[in-house]
Amino acid sequence: MKGIVNFTPGPSQLYFTVEDHVRSAFKEGIPSLSHRTKEFESISKGTTDGIKELLGIPSHFHVLFTSSATEIWERSIQNLVATKSLHFVNGAFSNRYYEIAAQLGKAPKKIEAPAGHGFSMDIPYEDGVELIALTHNETSMGVSLPMNFINQFRDQYPDAIIAVDSVSSLPYPQYDFSKIDSLFFSVQKGFGLPAGLGVWIVNDRCIAKSEELLSKGLSIGTYHNLPTLLQHGKKNQTPETPNVLAIYLLGKVIEDFLRRGIQILRKETEYKAAILYQALSTHGLASPFVADPLHRSSTVIVAQSGEYTNAIAQHLATQGLQAGDGYGERKATQLRFANFPAHSKEQFEKLVDELEKIK
Amino acid sequence: MKGIVNFTPGPSQLYFTVEDHVRSAFKEGIPSLSHRTKEFESISKGTTDGIKELLGIPSHFHVLFTSSATEIWERSIQNLVATKSLHFVNGAFSNRYYEIAAQLGKAPKKIEAPAGHGFSMDIPYEDGVELIALTHNETSMGVSLPMNFINQFRDQYPDAIIAVDSVSSLPYPQYDFSKIDSLFFSVQKGFGLPAGLGVWIVNDRCIAKSEELLSKGLSIGTYHNLPTLLQHGKKNQTPETPNVLAIYLLGKVIEDFLRRGIQILRKETEYKAAILYQALSTHGLASPFVADPLHRSSTVIVAQSGEYTNAIAQHLATQGLQAGDGYGERKATQLRFANFPAHSKEQFEKLVDELEKIK
Numbered sequence: 039m040k041g042i043v044n045f046t047p048g049p050s051q052l053y054f055t056v057e058d059h060v061r062s063a064f065k066e067g068i069p070s071l072s073h074r075t076k077e078f079e080s081i082s083k084g085t086t087d088g089i090k091e092l093l094g095i096p097s098h099f100h101v102l103f104t105s106s107a108t109e110i111w112e113r114s115i116q117n118l119v120a121t122k123s124l125h126f127v128n129g130a131f132s133n134r135y136y137e138i139a140a141q142l143g144k145a146p147k148k149i150e151a152p153a154g155h156g157f158s159m160d161i162p163y164e165d166g167v168e169l170i171a172l173t174h175n176e177t178s179m180g181v182s183l184p185m186n187f188i189n190q191f192r193d194q195y196p197d198a199i200i201a202v203d204s205v206s207s208l209p210y211p212q213y214d215f216s217k218i219d220s221l222f223f224s225v226q227k228g229f230g231l232p233a234g235l236g237v238w239i240v241n242d243r244c245i246a247k248s249e250e251l252l253s254k255g256l257s258i259g260t261y262h263n264l265p266t267l268l269q270h271g272k273k274n275q276t277p278e279t280p281n282v283l284a285i286y287l288l289g290k291v292i293e294d295f296l297r298r299g300i301q302i303l304r305k306e307t308e309y310k311a312a313i314l315y316q317a318l319s320t321h322g323l324a325s326p327f328v329a330d331p332l333h334r335s336s337t338v339i340v341a342q343s344g345e346y347t348n349a350i351a352q353h354l355a356t357q358g359l360q361a362g363d364g365y366g367e368r369k370a371t372q373l374r375f376a377n378f379p380a381h382s383k384e385q386f387e388k389l390v391d392e393l394e395k396i397k
Numbered sequence: 398m399k400g401i402v403n404f405t406p407g408p409s410q411l412y413f414t415v416e417d418h419v420r421s422a423f424k425e426g427i428p429s430l431s432h433r434t435k436e437f438e439s440i441s442k443g444t445t446d447g448i449k450e451l452l453g454i455p456s457h458f459h460v461l462f463t464s465s466a467t468e469i470w471e472r473s474i475q476n477l478v479a480t481k482s483l484h485f486v487n488g489a490f491s492n493r494y495y496e497i498a499a500q501l502g503k504a505p506k507k508i509e510a511p512a513g514h515g516f517s518m519d520i521p522y523e524d525g526v527e528l529i530a531l532t533h534n535e536t537s538m539g540v541s542l543p544m545n546f547i548n549q550f551r552d553q554y555p556d557a558i559i560a561v562d563s564v565s566s567l568p569y570p571q572y573d574f575s576k577i578d579s580l581f582f583s584v585q586k587g588f589g590l591p592a593g594l595g596v597w598i599v600n601d602r603c604i605a606k607s608e609e610l611l612s613k614g615l616s617i618g619t620y621h622n623l624p625t626l627l628q629h630g631k632k633n634q635t636p637e638t639p640n641v642l643a644i645y646l647l648g649k650v651i652e653d654f655l656r657r658g659i660q661i662l663r664k665e666t667e668y669k670a671a672i673l674y675q676a677l678s679t680h681g682l683a684s685p686f687v688a689d690p691l692h693r694s695s696t697v698i699v700a701q702s703g704e705y706t707n708a709i710a711q712h713l714a715t716q717g718l719q720a721g722d723g724y725g726e727r728k729a730t731q732l733r734f735a736n737f738p739a740h741s742k743e744q745f746e747k748l749v750d751e752l753e754k755i756k
Contacts, residue, residue, distance in 0.1 A: 042426070044426070044429050046429075046431050048431075048638065049428070049429045049430060049431055049432065049638065049641065050429060051429055052428055052429050056428070057423050060419060060423070064416050064419070067401070067403070068591075069408070069411055069415070069590075069591035070403050070405075070408045070409060070410055070411050070585075070591070071408060072405050072407075072408055072721075073408065073592070105464030105465070105468070105593070105640075106464070106637045106638060106639075108620050108636070108637035108638070109464070109620075109621075109637070111619075111620075112618065112619045112620060112621075137619075138619045138620070141616075141618075141619040142616060142619060143616055224638065226429075226638060231428075232427075232428035232429070232640070232641065232642045233432070233638045233639065233640060233641050233642075234464070234593050234594075234639070234640030234641075234642065234643060235593075257500075257501060257502050257616070259471065259500075260470075260471045260496075260497045260500040260501060261467050261468075261470075261471060261497070262468075262471075277467070278465045278467035278468070279407065279408065279465060279467070279583065279585060279592045280465075280592065280593070281464075281591070281592060281593030281640065281643075282408065282591065282592050282593075283591045283592075283593065284593060284640075362431075
């Protein structure tokens, strides 16, 4: 509803410019624009160029569109793994990525961290690993992987594809693209858009791997296999009729982000995270679920609120602040707060003020 | 653009109520609504109930959401075919369905009709066919399958799944659901909505077949395999974060259709098709591409316009009428006119008047 700030981690609060962009889209005929026109190609190019600029993506990476990040879990295993992927699992979403690999008949292996904890920096070596699956930000738990954890895999697994799920953290994290091969997100979280579009960023190693699997007679899917996505992507096209409106809106919001400046967005994210973690650390009724600051997410902040969960959520609701439920079995004992560009400093300051009132 | 009538077969003209529904959606917070809420379940149920009512779907069929009809081509082969599907191919889209089966490592077989022609009613018998793939309306050619052609397969292939691609014809055709098992469409054609949602209607035979394939160790995909889609669908949920806005908008447009009445929509479609075919039949510079009235599509009408293609399209454009290009190699010699509920009788009458002026 209007006037309510939605802190659910996704779908989350819309970025404040989205409704205006939708209005412009209707004026320009975007919702009924054929995807086989020069006009669509120009919109699509604008969006992919914007993503590359915003995230500092080198030119040998390709930006491809799917319908969700869930789809990318499936497509990335299909296209990049013949047999073995290695998954770092610390919550429901990283575990789902692992399960999808098993469902596709692969032999995935997982390394688990306890709830609310990160992984040891001392990563084990496993033979025959073709893909390392890392969930930068585990949305269910509010645990984030430190960048130097992600960046050490290239040396230890030089032959593996390093795949990073950044669904609930981008555009905040700054990746070293020499250390990763595949990165993906969906638009309904940090980009503040309606759900219905996934973005998959891959380098030529990924393309080569998918072609290798295909040449060995393995199924890599059809209209959304990597070679087909790339063949259309190079022409700023998509294999199927895509969510044209979402591609347009993503481009517009990225223009807004670029105008504000990615460094400012990052600093604001850190400021908002800092004041909320500070408030939770000194709160009598709730505390940060992730104890170690090194592993705390900046973009999905989880409060351990136990028996006070309902009381806190209800107080916030009276002030127009909609906290996200805890995930799964922690629904009744935790609250989650998305910290995306759509959530302003003022809204976070109000959130902290209201939390202070009930401690 | 506003003020221009878009006759492209898809994405096509928006239904006239869509922009208002989008405005309401923003007011109600739909674009940032979590798909794990009771509110979403209620929206989703409203949309699936509406589809069932509009199309007269019996209760043992399930209505499931995917991201496109292209996805359903892939998922239907994955979930319903171990080895052999039989495809009736009379254009680019029916042929793509066939190709997808081949890409998935199946052994599909196709029966082809020449461009602009239908199939003989005397269908051949093939051993071991698990799925019959019928494209009710071949969007590239404007050829449609007569209902009695579709309805004869059940007797001749009692063990096969009868799958009907109705992408560019629904909601117009009235199916006999005792004669088919799987039916699908996407929303950017006859439903007049922005692209980004596919609807897959299946009966329990389809579910049983997918479970049989799974029990034999065949891959039927992951988050969008039939058992998983059904398990979530029964709770009015989806496995992944779906295009929530599109599910909401589809429900709203179907309410509008139901208010007008499906029989009225069907009669209007037939009236509009009749006046356009009549105009083309007596036109000096263009003629109906499909010669046999029995095989002519009511919803995508293709004009053979040869060397006059450009002149006709340009004249129509000066009157705010945007004809669709011919498909593929026929781009320069044909024009296509979508005839969907979004295209009013008055717009078709104007189209016919303008065609008369340049004959």
